[in-house]
Amino acid sequence: MRKLILPLVALLVFGFSAKPTQLTEAERAMAIKYLSETRNHMLQVLDGLTEEQLHFKPSENEWSIAECVEHIAISENVFEGFLKKTVAEGANPALKDSLVFKDEQLMGVLTDRSQRFKTTEPFEPRGKFGSHEETVQAFLKKRNEHIEYVKTTEDDLRNRFNQDLPFGTVDGFQVIIFVAGHSERHILQMEEVMAHEEFPNSEEED
DSSP: OHHHHHHHHHIIIIITSOOOOOOOHHHHHHHHHHHHHHHHHHHHHHTTOOHHHHTOOSSTTSOOHHHHHHHHHHHHHHHHHHHHHHHHTOOOGGGGGGBOSOHHHHHHHHTOTTSOOOOOGGGSOSSTTSSHHHHHHHHHHHHHHHHHHHHHOOOOGGGOEEOOSTTOBEEHHHHHHHHHHHHHHHHHHHHHHHTSTTOOOOGGGO
16 A cells, blocks of 8 residues: 555655746747847947047936946846846746736837836936946946856746736746846937937047
């Protein structure tokens, strides 16, 4: 009898436990694409800008390009802690039905500049990293770490969830999409600054 009971106990303990799942290759490719493309987009926008252009503000209440970059760099560091917290809280598959957006929808919501939001004080640009060049390097360092994480992680991101965002529940993978989408949102803001009619000419055009 005991020989029959032990296999049954093992089946109950291990056979019906939630199996951790790794990201699929398609999910990894999507996240790496978003993270890489938005990183490269920022570098493209910043290429060749003068100090005057970097610090031009369309109005007193709007950010300059340099301030947008600092906000992105600050956020990139904060989101790392956000992701770690999501993973550390463990799997909770019961929340899967609470997801508000599909992955592609989330990216679209984040990059929609028709709705504007005021950031909170910890995310305000105040010269935290030093010079503009140091700020860009701080962003690149953290962004490249995020890309490497996506390439190598075995974390069960699809069964970990976070409900701290203002629009509702996201899973761990969508936290990464949020990182990319947030930066793209503010890169688009930088392009709006450059399109302003009073944006300074480059030195070559003087």
